[in-house]
Amino acid sequence: MSASSIHMTGKLAPRADWPAPGDHCPIARTFEVIGTKSAFVILREAFYGASRYEEFVAHTGLSEPAVAARLRELSAEGLLEKFPYREPGQRARSAYRLTDKGGELLPVLVAMMRWGDRWLFENGARVEVAHSGCGSPVHAVLQCDTGHQVAPDELDLVQSQRRD
């Protein structure tokens, strides 16, 4: 019914004059980094606390080559970092944990989780994300630096000036 749209400000050049979409759109660039299903479910498990190769394989349902390829790529991109661990009587092996760069994707995953719960399941949420402090459900909301809650129709797009 209602169409949420991003309003353009007067500072903004007409949409047709924007630079080439592919290179300069941060959404498209983000998708190039994490735009596979395997990357999403591996990041999901990393947020759930998985760190070892076999955990990712067991919890994601992905094949071993897919997990290995994604762990390698996500580490190369700096979303995950390897660290050594050693179980008693075993040799040292390496595990993976989220970096700051990877950890800051949490709002993306929570927003997708809440949207999927709301719109793709019939009987309400399967997995609730709750605030550990008070137990209330958590969702991703839009907020500005001043602290205002931002409605979908209160968004302006401004193109920042660069020197390149």
Add this chain to the structure above:
Amino acid sequence: MSASSIHMTGKLAPRADWPAPGDHCPIARTFEVIGTKSAFVILREAFYGASRYEEFVAHTGLSEPAVAARLRELSAEGLLEKFPYREPGQRARSAYRLTDKGGELLPVLVAMMRWGDRWLFENGARVEVAHSGCGSPVHAVLQCDTGHQVAPDELDLVQSQRRD
């Protein structure tokens, strides 16, 4: 450095006992609906205000078959809806606009936009999203229903009871 992880509560069964990941994970299900690059850029343009087929083709850089297929699929999924329009001296044609279901994906796209701006570009943000009320930058933050700002380490995962 820091690993943001979702803590599990005592109510939660061990991760290994969870139902099959693919069917019940809302993130994976969401990805099945919008998990292509073309879907993301088409939704992006829909939020920017595009409504007509030729606008989507021109602004996304996608091929015509890709745009047509995605518009059809996103309409079938209920993220977009067709509506007629007519330019003077032309016959009636149909355009597309976001439904409520589609519009509620805005936090996902804003979160991806901000993450990409922060981590994938060298000289800061290319495209700023600002609050039309005060001009401050907007980002997606985690908040609980009680109104608390939720830090990454203050998240609990609870599996809701269902009867299916």
Add this chain to the structure above:
DNA sequence: TATCTGACTTCCGTATACTTATGTCAGCTA
């Protein structure tokens, strides 16, 4: 009636994200 145009569709060909099956390799244990 013939032409034009916007909105698609159809038909290829290609790239890549997956799968399964199998091989490899380090290093701890027996």
Add this chain to the structure above:
DNA sequence: TAGCTGACATAAGTATACGGAAGTCAGATA
């Protein structure tokens, strides 16, 4: 030193997401 185990790598086949080129089709105009 021989075997075992966890963490991968390699090979081959399948599915699908694209792009390019060309065709279709409704309906307004000439």
